[in-house]
Amino acid sequence: MTTHPASITFHAAREEDTPAFIALRGKTRENAVSKERLAEVGITADSWADMMRSGSLPGHVCHDDGQLAGYCFGARDTGEIVVLALLPQFEGQGIGKTLLDRVMADLRAQGHQRLFLGCSSDPASRSYGFYRYLGWTATGETDKYGDDVLEFMFNTET
Template sequence: MTHLTFRRAEPDDAATCITIRGLTRENAFSEQDLRALGITVDSWSAGIRDDNLPGFVACVEGQVIGYCFGDRGTGEIAVLALLPAHEGQGIGKRLLEMMVQYLRNQGFNRLFLACASDPNVRSHGFYRHLGWVSTGTLDELGDEILEISIG
């Protein structure tokens, strides 16, 4: 049996998080894709360090296998990613719950995120099943903005 743990993300986790982002089954972003968006190991580490991009990681036998990060300034769930071998076990849901609770403790009563607008993409149903609802708007990449009230 594997040993699953959850903890706050640390600056040294950024490189692993970038690697995992490129290995996700849907909506993968390579290191080059992220760099084009201005996201690098250094910028991600800095966000963790200064707590502007707080997050939580899931580890199996001490190795990061998934994570969820939020924007402490806006209340956006910035990213939730999990290695495909660990999907369907409630890990992503738990990471999201941890991030929602953290942002609630920061004073937010409404959170938002961008999600694929295609109903065939797993995240489309995942967030809705957990109570997130469409705002009726799309971001610049064509992703649907969902929100949840937590107050």
């Protein structure tokens, strides 16, 4: 289990924080997406909050002394990890893994035995090694963005 400094806190995402989620998404080291680009694909603070309010987009966030450091969200109905985003200065501290673990647990509690996500096919990208190291495996499929589809199968014996 990863331990974090006392200044690092985790909690379930709150819909009133969606403007901060949008802003952080444009500040990630790799795969940053601007507010404008998100809006082009239909993702706004209001639409994100609506999905959270409906329960279809569970998520967890991390703060460092009150500053949003990162978040992870999954799709309740499909078992997809929709986004894991972290500010660059918080990389390498186990925060991304903790956020991912929390969302994976939520989706498993919803009955999912298999989760999936889109991940860069470039071995030089941070996400490529990150997910594979944590036990995610390539399915041989690509998503609509050209990313590899990875899956995680929960051990049914635990």
